């Protein structure tokens with residue numbers, strides 16, 4: 001396995017852990033569980049998301065280019081983080097937090113589709129071609 005393949009495995013694994021952890025914390029938020037404020041629930045996401053981003057940047061550096069689909073992934077990752085934090089803590093009402101959580105999951109699914117298609121439109125690419 002090349003270094004690039006290893007980084008890709010680390011990247012995809014940390015992406016899976018990131019969304020699994022987010023859904024878990026989202027359910028804790030909806031259930032108003034105090035576990036949401038526990039140390040692992042506060043610290044682990046930062047560790048996982050750092051590994052996700054560092055492996056991504058290392059691969060981008062190895063590719064030696066920043067094609068549009070990678071720029072879209074970076075911007076969408078920032079949106080996932082901001083909308084995710086509204087869902088887990090910053091949203092003022094439960095309805096706001098619940099809606100933001102669904103939006104964060106949708107953004108994550110979009111990022112995966114951008115990764116698989118290597119198109120900046122991701123799964124929306126097919127629709128764009130139809131019109």
Ligand code: HEM
Pocket residue numbers: 008011012015053056057059060063070073074077080108111112115116
């Ligand atoms: C939540 C955020 C992210 C998710 C869910 C995600 C998901 C994925 C997935 C599933 C793959 C594997 C695609 C395949 O099997 O062909 C992948 C590959 C990759 N991602 Fe991400 N990614 C994220 C963020 C980023 C960011 C911010 C960057 C930009 C620096 C990035 C750069 C890459 C690169 C360079 C590859 C390898 C492409 C290849 O050689 O096939 N990813 N990502």
